[in-house]
Amino acid sequence: MSGDVAAASTHAASQVHRRRNTCRVCGSDRLTVFLSLGPMPLANAFLKSPDEFAGEPRYPLDLAFCSSCSLVQIVDVIDPRTLFSEYLYVTGISETIVASNRDHASALVKELKLGARDLVVDIASNDGSLLRCFQNAGVRTLGIEPAANIAEMARGGGIETMTMFFDGSAAEGVTDKYGRATVVIAKNVLAHVDDPADFLRGCRALAEESGVVSIEVPYLGDLLEKLEYDTVYHEHLSYFSMTSLLQLCERAGLTVERVQRVPVQGGSLRLHLRSSSADGSHSRDASDMAAREEGAGFADLSRYERFANHVLRNREELRGLLQRAKGDGRSIAAYGAPAKGNTLLNFCRIDTSLVEYTVDRNPLKIGLFTPGTHLPVYSVSTLLERQPDLTLLLAWNLADEIRDQQRDYEARGGRFIVPIPAPRFADSS
Numbered sequence: 001m002s003g004d005v006a007a008a009s010t011h012a013a014s015q016v017h018r019r020r021n022t023c024r025v026c027g028s029d030r031l032t033v034f035l036s037l038g039p040m041p042l043a044n045a046f047l048k049s050p051d052e053f054a055g056e057p058r059y060p061l062d063l064a065f066c067s068s069c070s071l072v073q074i075v076d077v078i079d080p081r082t083l084f085s086e087y088l089y090v091t092g093i094s095e096t097i098v099a100s101n102r103d104h105a106s107a108l109v110k111e112l113k114l115g116a117r118d119l120v121v122d123i124a125s126n127d128g129s130l131l132r133c134f135q136n137a138g139v140r141t142l143g144i145e146p147a148a149n150i151a152e153m154a155r156g157g158g159i160e161t162m163t164m165f166f167d168g169s170a171a172e173g174v175t176d177k178y179g180r181a182t183v184v185i186a187k188n189v190l191a192h193v194d195d196p197a198d199f200l201r202g203c204r205a206l207a208e209e210s211g212v213v214s215i216e217v218p219y220l221g222d223l224l225e226k227l228e229y230d231t232v233y234h235e236h237l238s239y240f241s242m243t244s245l246l247q248l249c250e251r252a253g254l255t256v257e258r259v260q261r262v263p264v265q266g267g268s269l270r271l272h273l274r275s276s277s278a279d280g281s282h283s284r285d286a287s288d289m290a291a292r293e294e295g296a297g298f299a300d301l302s303r304y305e306r307f308a309n310h311v312l313r314n315r316e317e318l319r320g321l322l323q324r325a326k327g328d329g330r331s332i333a334a335y336g337a338p339a340k341g342n343t344l345l346n347f348c349r350i351d352t353s354l355v356e357y358t359v360d361r362n363p364l365k366i367g368l369f370t371p372g373t374h375l376p377v378y379s380v381s382t383l384l385e386r387q388p389d390l391t392l393l394l395a396w397n398l399a400d401e402i403r404d405q406q407r408d409y410e411a412r413g414g415r416f417i418v419p420i421p422a423p424r425f426a427d428s429s
């Protein structure tokens, strides 16, 4: 199943894949690969038909640590046009994310007293669900979204949206047309860009002199503590700690004014940034956090080598559990078809010989097959229709929401398996 990456995809890969040998923040060549998860298909490259199973491209997926600036990063870069031009992830579908957006927007509206004269720009605005919260509060909004299909969906819902990739050179075109923004929001996108310093300089140029740049990134601390290795895929190029973020912000002329840990995407950091003034020093909470990270070994390669060993052990345990259940004649399905599920399935070599299918609420994914492992994706009603004995929770970050919606499945004896940090049954805490 793992295929031969060199033979199968060299031709196609040569145009879309390149490998870095320097750090994408500080430029140092002191990079050490500590975990190889590939060869791996692209996490969102769902397949439309079994005809596409043969010749599916796979690429290396190596996680590296920079001993100069401590940035954890993948070194295999896929052309963003391949990754993001048509996108299947729609923010508005998860209730948890919708609620988090509502809280984020209302906090900003209140704190900055935003009104009709203010402009909020959301970069990688997806279906516009975050901006809708600002629009409802009477604030002017603009979305910037690279995926044409998703941008169209946002415009259809009344959210003005430019279809484009954002970088340092894109800011001027936006401000010429719309003026500068009181707030620039970039949620879950900084980790996706190959030159994050350039991206942040663009955010800074887009914001008014006294404006706020609000970014949200998955936090490396959560990834390490909760063993969230499945959140590693080609779209996520950087895995930020506070330590590496401080260095990055300094390169972009931004100061961290506040940092908050938020429980989305497996655990994220939400940072309030402003243009650095002459004496611009980072907030106390940010410096304290960086100090705690140093104490926890975030600047040492050995911390990441330990993580890699735990990841390998997780694979053995999860495969063992599923194989024993299968051997006992149990039926096994999965819940969710998130991008991260595809890292887990492929790395753990879980295909249709172990798990028959998965189910998802996203109508764009129903009827497709998971990349690499080829699980058919059905609608969630299938779970009650077929009542599999066990269901592997690929969307473990939404476990509470899913179990709440699927009470009947559990009431009839079905059991959910949470794969990480150690495989366990969701009903036995």
Ligand SMILES: [Zn+2]
Pocket (backbone or CB within 6 Å): 023, 024, 025, 026, 027, 028, 066, 067, 068, 069, 070, 071
């Ligand atoms: Zn570096």
